[in-house]
Amino acid sequence: MKTRDSEPLLRDEVLSTWTTEQGLPQNFVTALAQTPDGFLWVGTLNGLARFDGVHFRGFEKDGPPELQERILKLVRDNDDGMWIASTTGLFHYTHNRFVTITIPGNSHVLIQALARAGDGGVWIVSDDRLMRTRGDALEAVPLPSNTHVVRDLFENKDGILWITDGEHVVAVQADHSVIRYNNPGIQLLFGDASGKMYAGDGHKLFRFDGGDFKLVPHPGLGNFVDLMVDHRGALWMASGGLHGLSRRYGNQTEAMTTADGLASDDVRVLLEDSNHDVWIGTIAGLQRFHHGIFTSYAISDDPGGGRSQTDAIFEQRDGGIWAGTLEGGVAEFKDGRRTLYGRGQGLPAGQIRGFAERGATPAIAISDYGIFERRGSKFTKIPSIPHGYVNTPLATSDGSLWFSVLHHGLFRLKDQRLSSIDVGQPKTDSSIRYLAVDQQGKLWAGTDTQLERWTGERFEPAVNTPHPILSAAWPGHGLAVATMRGLILWSDEGSVRKNLGAGKVLTQAEGLPGSFVLDVVSDAEENLWIVTPRSIACLSRKQWMAFAEGKTDHVIPEVFDRADGLKSNDVLPLNQVTAIRSRDGRIWFATTHGIAVVNPHLPDPIVQAVLDYIQVDDQHLGADVTTISPGLHRITFAYTAPSDIAPEQIRFRYRLEGWDRQWIDAGTERVVSYTGLPPGRYTFQVVATNREGVSNGVAATAALRLEPFFWQTGWFRALLAFALVGIAVEVTRRRTLLRAERLSLRFQERTAERERIAYQIHDTVIQDMIGVAFQLELLGFQLNDQPETASTSLSTLADRVRGSIARNRNMVSNLHSTAVAEYSLVDVLRHAEAEFRLSELPDFQLTTTGEPRPIDPLVRDEVYRICREALSNAFRHGYARHVEVKIIFSPDSFEVIVVDDGEGIDEVTQRQGRDGHFGLRGMQAHAKRIGATLTIDSKLGQGTKVTLQVRTTKSPWRPWRRGRRSQEENSSEDQSTR
Structure with a gap:
């Protein structure tokens, strides 16, 4: 078995494929590059796309139209950007925007060649003219004399510009001196990180030895269009025809074609990324060779062999790993070799139900055939085993062989003597599903209702469960029990020994990838590796301890799939050991397509959230938008985090400062929308967390301002407030004035009445009194001189006085009213x-x-x-x-x-x-x-x-x-x- 340190074979690498079905603009890949932020950029016949590990993003809405044409080449600059050459244009992607580089001359001129310059710019050849970038502008550079149509160019780390025109290879030194090498037919130039220069004519490969280009014998393929030297010095070659891909490392050359999983034998471009994965651009899709966390090994060379599905795994004391299959026998992996045992070695074609340590080779339990151990060159059945469905054999340190027989109970074979052991009540109905030995060498048995511990004389119940027990693990001082309805956890196994309380049940509802837990194994860091029928996952010690102690009610385990090196993440839901921890600390699993081991690996890389774009209603904007017009809008924030490791399990949390009071867990969603935001200033923040739950805490941010209508501005509100105050003051003033006027009116009414009284008195009382006064004076004279006349005057005076009284009464009556x-x-x-x-x-x-x-x-x-x-x-x-x-x-x-x-x-x-x-x-x-x-x-x-x-x-x-x-x-x- 190869390990990663000895450069695993290509067939043991994880090969993933992306096509137009996954969002690739076009299956014909023409160029590849990776920017420092981790994004992979893919050029195709139909334009440019950016890949974050999950989604391809095109630039139809926010890029130059030339980016929808064929992409010729992608070249990194010295910063965080990239140079992009299409058939008719040159662009510099920097600070999240595309800058068009104007090419002098014909606007439809074609770019013949492009290469990276030492200062981070690029050299280009267009219309047989050599130019280089200075900033974001092009300046002409004279070609060496007698240089014809340029085929390719390359600047090495020493600053030497190499040019080939199909007749010669020309080296332009830093002092502008020129050295010419006669190499007819050279079409391709390439320099590796160590400074070595290669040249190729499509069929032969040459390497510069300091004086001339020498032929490289047997480099790999007989014809090629691209080559690459990876970080280990392995030479990769892309055929561009019908020969696929080759890799030469040391004296070993490997080749891959469609028969080995390539999307096409016509491979056009190669790239090694920052994670040392190799990306392959073919005419039928994009592919990647990935160094997975797991290394998988097939039991059989027959890819369609259903009977060879692995259902049990075991480690022998000598370090050999044994794997049992459904009906295809067993396999031993040791010292890099695989040995198969089947009918020819005496093993019947039955389901392997487990292994037990028995000398140089393990004892093998095979469904209802019994238990077989090796004697000489053959496996033979142990004669004393009762007939029935044998399950879970286990050897203990005292030389005993323990096993169960379905519907017959538990048995122990020691010194050729067979004993029946009672476990559970009644014995004949109890199904023994699990046998194991803990770190202290104690024997445990799991039944349909409880987990029991062997005291040396009998089994004593330790855990009662309503569901059948399938496995158990003892991480540190804790206990984890796998059942058909979840994982039961105790942070302190001592509480189990003292029968102190029930454990906490962890199911799919609380974050597990499935509630049917087939197996559970603890590693050296006390993390729990959990097996369900459809997945293999790892739950960190911090998380399961917090759940067991009631500090959290949800967990987020790491879930592994084919991208991590598993040939399959499906596990047969059978009742035997499907996961083990070997003596060297590695965890092994039995999957339907073979066995897989967890390699020593570094933690998943920290991921950085990136704000992708902002969309306002149906208008697609860039991530640097700062102002939004007034109105009620639907504002959508799209974000991502580039990653080569489990990108689909990256989780996000976000908040909109100025609106959200706290961070919001978005899970794996990569878009969020807000509607009806009031005018104001907001800052959107998003943080990414890898599948191990680790984050750098650095948020991607976007500050924006939602402009108000004029009636929503502060000055308008202040003006409105002043106006309302003014209106209130004016209303109050007028009401006060009206009240004063009413009081004045009443006063004037009274004054008018007084004037009316004066008027009435003037016309009635005074006039009458004046008349009476005159009559009295006249009467006085008449009394002395004309007594007869005085009598008549006295009568007239009396009548006048009575008339005055009547008029005065009428006046009094009129005083009580106005004119009616x-x-x-x-x-x-x-x-x-x-x-x-x-x-x-x-x-x-x-x-x-x-x-x-x-x-x-x-x-x-x-x-x-x-x-x-x-x-x-x-x-x-x-x-x-x-x-x-x-x-x-x-x-x-x-x-x-x-x-x-x-x-x-x-x-x-x-x-x-x-x-x-x-x-x-x-x-x-x-x-x-x-x-x-x-x-x-x-x-x-x-x-x-x-x-x-x-x-x-x-x-x-x-x-x-x-x-x-x-x-x-x-x-x-x-x-x-x-």
Whole structure:
């Protein structure tokens, strides 16, 4: 058996394949490169793709259109970027973006050759012109003289530029001197890491020895299009035809074709990555040779042999590994050789049920055939074994051979004496499924219901379970029991000895790859290797201890598959030993396609999360987007972590600072979306963890700003707040003003009532009292001179006093109301005409123009009082023959005109009024109170025209404000009548 240190054979390496079915843009691979971040870049006939171990990503949405053409070559720079040559363009991928390098001359010129320069740039040949990059620009470099069409070029580590034109190989030294070597037909140049230069014509390989190119005898293939020297010095050659692939290491040459698993015999490009895996580009897909954690060995050379499925494994004291099959006999692996034993050696074609140590070769239990041990050159059946389905043979240090027979119980063969041992009750119904010896040499037996420990005389129950026990392991001081319904764990096996409590049951629901646990084995670090029918997994000591102690309720084991070196991760669900820990500490497994051993290996590499791109709604953006337009968007973050080791088991956790309060476990998902985020600044962070649960804690981040609409900005909110405050202040001010106006209105109502009382007293009480006074004076004179006349005057005075009393009573009644609230202005003016008429004259006419409308009662009362005074003057004092009242309604005002043809008023009286009289002054006061304009046009003997103009307004307090000013203006005036 080869080991990794001695360079395993190609057929023992893990060969994985990717095609268009897994996302490769096209199966014809033309170029390969790996950047320092771990991504593999693949050039095909249909463009460029980046591979993270799980997904291929194209650049249709965020790359130049030329990247969808045939990719000629990919070359690493000295930083974290890469040079890309397509058929019509040159590009530099740096800092996550593609920079187009302008090639002078024809825009459709083809690139003939490309090679890496020592400074991290590239040399290119286009249109038979040699150029090199300086930064991201090209500068022309003269070709050596007599150099024809350039076929290939290469700059070695000494800075020498090698050029071949099919006729010569030219070496351009650092001092620009030229050395020419005559090698016709050379098409390919290559230099390895040690500085050795190779040249090839497609059929022969030459190596430069310092003076000339010498033929390399038997390098591998007879024709080739690419070659590579790996880190061990092995020479790889790609045929580019019908010969596949070859590798020469030392004096050994291996070849692989489609018969050995290659996707195609036409191999075009080779690459060794940072993990020392070798990638192969063929015309039928991308492949990789991987140094797996496991090395697998087949039992039979027949790939389709179903009877040779492995179902048991065993290590003998001399270090030989034995494997049993379903019906194909057994195999011994020792000293790099495999030896098969079958019918020819006396073993019947039955299912191998286990092995036990018996001398130079183990005793072998074969289903219902019995137990066989080697005697001479043949295996023979041990005669004392009872007939039945024999299972789980085990040899103990005292020379005893223990085994069980289905439905017959447990037996011990010692010194040729067979004994039946009771385990469980009743004996005949108890199925002994498992026998093992722990680190202290104690014998244990597992049945359908319990795990029991041998005391030297009998078995004592240690663990009771509701499910059949299939295996057990003793990691350190703990205990792990495999059952058909999960793994039962105790962190301290001493509690089992003292029967202290039940263990913690770990099933698929808590993270196991399956609940049917066939076998469990502990390694030197007390990790648990767990076997289920469909998987092999490893659970770290830290995790299973935490679960057993109740510190966690979920585990994340490492799960292994074909990419780790397993020929199959399926294990036959049969009741025998399928996993062992050998004396050198390695763990061996029996799988359906042979046996597999865990090689000493380094921990899985630490993985680094990478933010791939950001998508806003349906718009695909790069990972460096910083600003997003306003609105409700669906923002998608895509992230990954390049890895060659179990990339599908890499786990992620993320958070969006500014939105998420804590980290969110995304499992193996590589995309997350957010919808309805409010405007603001956010930072997306994602951290990757390898399958061993180890992370470097370094997050990939992307800071972005979701812009607000203008009404979502701070200044707008501040302005809105100020506006709301202003509105609140204004509403409060107006409400306060309205309240003040109402109070003022009430005050003015009272003032108006006082004026009305004064008016009533002026026209009634005072006038009557003056008349009474005159009558009394006249009566005094008459009593002395005309007694008869005095009697008549006294009677007249009495009547006058009674009339005054009646008028005063009427005045008191009128003090309790205004002009009558339910009447309109027209109605109350008609009532005034009836009030003043004492005879048929004067004639009275009332007309209206415009659309009559309701008038505020207080305004109406003031107008009524003004008009009443004017009518009173016309009826009682002006001796008019005709009186006319016109009311003219306009949209925002109305006008009242009172015209009579009476005696009129002189100018002095109009300006000053008459002493002791209130009429004209009162009319002016009433007009000012309601903000009206009062005009009196009169001349002696020509009648009087009184015009009152009143504006109406929707703001109820404005006229009263003017009225209040009128009140203040008139509060100090002496009121007089006409």
